[in-house]
Amino acid sequence: xxxxxxxxxxxxxxxxxxxxxxxxxxxxxxxxxxxxxxxxxxxxxxxxxxxxxxxxxxxxxxxxxxxxxxxxxxxxxxxxxxxxxxxxxxxxxxxxxxxxxxxxxxxxxxxxxxxxxxxxxxxxxxxxxxxxxxxxxxxxxxxxxxxxxxxxxxxxxxxxxxxxxxxxxxxxxxxxxxxxxxxxxxxxxxxxxxxxxxxxxxxxxxxxxxxxxxxxxxxxxxxxxxxxxxxxxxxxxxxxxxxxxxxxxxxxxxxxxxxxxxxxxxxxxxxxxxxxxxxxxxxxxxxxxxxxxxxxxxxxxxxxxxxxxxxxxxxxxxxxxxxxxxxxxxxxxxxxxxxxxxxxxxxxxxxxxxxxxxxxxxxxxxxxxxxxxxxxxxxxxxxxxxxxxxxxxxxxxxxxxxxxxxxxxxxxxxxxxxxxxxxxxxxxxxxxxxxxxxxxxxxxxxxxxxxxxxxxxxxxxxxxxxxxxxxxxxxxxxxxxxxxxxxxxxxxxxxxxxxxxxxxxxxxxxxxxxxxxxxxxxxxxxxxxxxxxxxxxxxxxxxxxxxxxxxxxxxxxxxxxxxxxx
Amino acid sequence: xxxxxxxxxxxxxxxxxxxxxxxxxxxxxxxxxxxxxxxxxxxxxxxxxxxxxxxxxxxxxxxxxxxxxxxxxxxxxxxxxxxxxxxxxxxxxxxxxxxxxxxxxxxxxxxxxxxxxxxxxxxxxxxxxxxxxxxxxxxxxxxxxxxxxxxxxxxxxxxxxxxxxxxxxxxxxxxxxxxxxxxxxxxxxxxxxxxxxxxxxxxxxxx
Numbered sequence: 198x199x200x201x202x203x204x205x206x207x208x209x210x211x212x213x214x215x216x217x218x219x220x221x222x223x224x225x226x227x228x229x230x231x232x233x234x235x236x237x238x239x240x241x242x243x244x245x246x247x248x249x250x251x252x253x254x255x256x257x258x259x260x261x262x263x264x265x266x267x268x269x270x271x272x273x274x275x276x277x278x279x280x281x282x283x284x285x286x287x288x289x290x291x292x293x294x295x296x297x298x299x300x301x302x303x304x305x306x307x308x309x310x311x312x313x314x315x316x317x318x319x320x321x322x323x324x325x326x327x328x329x330x331x332x333x334x335x336x337x338x339x340x341x342x343x344x345x346x347x348x349x350x351x352x353x354x355x356x357x358x359x360x361x362x363x364x365x366x367x368x369x370x371x372x373x374x375x376x377x378x379x380x381x382x383x384x385x386x387x388x389x390x391x392x393x394x395x396x397x398x399x400x401x402x403x404x405x406x407x408x409x410x411x412x413x414x415x416x417x418x419x420x421x422x423x424x425x426x427x428x429x430x431x432x433x434x435x436x437x438x439x440x441x442x443x444x445x446x447x448x449x450x451x452x453x454x455x456x457x458x459x460x461x462x463x464x465x466x467x468x469x470x471x472x473x474x475x476x477x478x479x480x481x482x483x484x485x486x487x488x489x490x491x492x493x494x495x496x497x498x499x500x501x502x503x504x505x506x507x508x509x510x511x512x513x514x515x516x517x518x519x520x521x522x523x524x525x526x527x528x529x530x531x532x533x534x535x536x537x538x539x540x541x542x543x544x545x546x547x548x549x550x551x552x553x554x555x556x557x558x559x560x561x562x563x564x565x566x567x568x569x570x571x572x573x574x575x576x577x578x579x580x581x582x583x584x585x586x587x588x589x590x591x592x593x594x595x596x597x598x599x600x601x602x603x604x605x606x607x608x609x610x611x612x613x614x615x616x617x618x619x620x621x622x623x624x625x626x627x628x629x630x631x632x633x634x635x636x637x638x639x640x641x642x643x644x645x646x647x648x649x650x651x652x653x654x655x656x657x658x659x660x661x662x663x664x665x666x667x668x669x670x671x672x673x674x675x676x677x678x679x680x681x682x683x684x685x686x687x688x689x690x691x692x693x694x695x696x697x698x699x700x701x702x703x704x705x706x707x708x709x710x711x712x713x714x715x716x717x718x719x720x721x722x723x724x725x726x727x728x729x730x731x732x733x734x735x736x737x738x739x740x741x742x743x744x745x746x747x748x749x750x751x752x753x754x755x756x757x758x759x760x761x762x763x
Numbered sequence: 764x765x766x767x768x769x770x771x772x773x774x775x776x777x778x779x780x781x782x783x784x785x786x787x788x789x790x791x792x793x794x795x796x797x798x799x800x801x802x803x804x805x806x807x808x809x810x811x812x813x814x815x816x817x818x819x820x821x822x823x824x825x826x827x828x829x830x831x832x833x834x835x836x837x838x839x840x841x842x843x844x845x846x847x848x849x850x851x852x853x854x855x856x857x858x859x860x861x862x863x864x865x866x867x868x869x870x871x872x873x874x875x876x877x878x879x880x881x882x883x884x885x886x887x888x889x890x891x892x893x894x895x896x897x898x899x900x901x902x903x904x905x906x907x908x909x910x911x912x913x914x915x916x917x918x919x920x921x922x923x924x925x926x927x928x929x930x931x932x933x934x935x936x937x938x939x940x941x942x943x944x945x946x947x948x949x950x951x952x953x954x955x956x957x958x959x960x961x962x963x964x965x966x967x968x969x970x
Binding site: 314315318376379380381383384387388389414415416417418419421422423425426429433434435436437442443444445448451452455 | 811905
């Protein structure tokens with residue numbers, strides 16, 4: 198790979214380990230800081246708090262569903278609970294955590310830049326999140342929005358108007374934050390790479406963020422348009438989505454899904470990128486098919502934009518159009534499959550370190566595959582019509598968004614925690630966290646496939662008593678899932694305060710963010726950053742470029758034999 | 764893969780010039796213009812969404828505009844359109860001036876643009892009071908007010924940008940042939956507002 202500057206000594210590890218770390222005083226995290234690392238951690242902690250709130254709402258939903266009758270909360274409150282649960286999880290946790298938190302923290306470090314392209318814009322984007330989130334939660338005090346996170350009219354225009362209006366406002370605020378972030382990521386990735394780093398030398402996380410940011414930029418504004426029209430319907434007496442006044446509710450669905458389908462890729466693409474960076478490090482092998490993974494992100498991004506109507510197979514979409522959307526949707530399985538097989542090939546034969554980050558990484562791959570496969574099932578029109586608005590959909594989306602995105606975010610937290618804080622996380626608590634999450638998650642969501650196939654509808658507080666046992670199992674699973682966050686919280690707080698000190702590069706990784714101190718100093722690199730290898734050249738140093746490798750991995754045998762776990 | 768990297772290396776060297784280090788500065792004007800363009804991409808997607816909604820409403824409604832909608836006057840919006848489009852050319856002169864370090868020229872042409880933008884807005888307000896229909900009368904009137912109103916909001920914002928450039932130029936003598944990001948960004952935004960209006964005028968009034 199390209200070599201920018203000769204290393205000054207033979208021992209690369211010493212050249213690279215910069216001693217001066219950048220410990221940020223805690224007050225900085227409550228200020229309008231323009232440092233991308235501070236903003237990244239602000240995003241991560243803030244969205245994690247919202248994740249806990251969304252999780253509490255989910256536990257309330259599952260408690261209501263533990264029995265077939267509506268005895269825990271009223272039906273109206275139940276509608277509010279699942280609506281706000283979904284909105285919080287999507288707009289305040291997965292989207293801002295995947296893009297905002299990890300994107301902000303990692304991208305400038307990975308491309309050898311001092312900061313994001315627009316630091317102040319970056320801070321503004323973050324500081325829109327807390328007020329947006331608090332506004333959303335405040336809707337509980339005026340009668341929470343209860344039309345589901347899709348907010349379809351006429352349901353949304355006839356129910357609780359104040360709650361619904363607050364929902365619209367907060368989603369507009371969060372969408373604005375997202376767009377500002379997207380502009381910043383695109384500019385940073387395309388314009389701020391260190392000299393000598395081409396697009397094809399970037400870590401795959403940057404490619405994934407490029408694809409996700411493009412999606413944000415193109416699709417989020419359309420949601421804003423839809424919400425503006427919906428707000429007029431709600432408060433100004435217009436009839437854009439009311440057939441009685443000449444409007445058409447399906448137009449809302451088209452505009453909504455033009456954003457919200459790509460939104461699932463905005464949520465999952467950064468995770469794909471993170472996994473592509475985590476697996477090679479802990480398997481000690483070069484990534485398999487770098488360019489295939491990079492370009493498949495772009496392909497997913499493009500295809501994601503043209504398949505939105507597969508959410509609307511039962512909305513009176515004509516047959517020929519359903520045919521197009523069905524085929525286009527299924528084609529997305531190709532680039533996604535390319536990624537999955539590349540990950541498997543990366544791990545295959547590697548010297549795997551089964552630490553918490555790797556466990557969640559592998560957990561992500563397996564759980565996401567289940568979610569992806571049920572996705573292909575739902576893509577086919579006849580099957581979709583059968584399971585439309587049943588728990589099968591609930592199961593599918595949670596396998597993709599929890600088994601996918603959240604597992605990936607967890608993997609990212611364990612992997613980059615040493616870089617962010619300068620401390621190692623506790624491995625025992627990490628593994629406990631993984632086991633509880635894995636069991637709780639599958640216990641909660643796997644039976645939902647069965648419920649859906651048997652015809653249990655979603656978004657209802659009461660159901661046929663014949664589903665009682667399976668629902669109880671799901672509820673128990675959700676409690677385990679709720680408990681599973683405790684080891685993580687304890688671990689994070691404990692390790693941040695008193696964990697073992699982390700070196701600049703505790704995982705012996707090759708991407709740029711590990712070539713500086715942990716945590717990185719204010720402007721990321723002391724002096725000019727120097728890139729010595731490609732991001733994934735594990736064990737390839739001498740053979741390919743004559744560039745010396747960190748000593749710890751110089752003798753690691755690679756690319757031969759079957760799987761070995763050490 | 765090696766080949767790709769070497770090429771991109773060379774390209775980057777060429778772009779930044781040997782020995783300079785261009786990758787780190789957020790205030791690099793190139794980056795900022797790129798950011799503005801990205802912002803305008805997002806903006807155009809809002810309008811595209813609204814236009815698509817308008818065209819769909821139109822295509823599913825048998826008689827358009829629906830019965831009872833008063834006839835639309837073309838004269839005022841037509842004149843307004845001509846004013847707005849010409850203002851883009853006027854503004855362009857301003858930027859050409861500052862590139863030659865002609866600050867007075869910048870102020871003159873930008874001032875004229877601001878005036879033309881203000882005339883456009885006043886004309887639009889005048890039209891609102893004389894259309895003879897209300898926001899919630901029918902699907903046509905609703906889309907009419909929301910689309911033109913949303914565009915008017917953008918004209919207002921563009922006007923504020925121009926005034927900010929003028930204010931900075933008068934107060935602090937901010938711009939020169941070396942540094943003229945502000946006027947350039949304002950001009951890009953103004954052209955964007957113009958292009959949106961051309962589409963809007965075409966589908967709302969003419970087509």
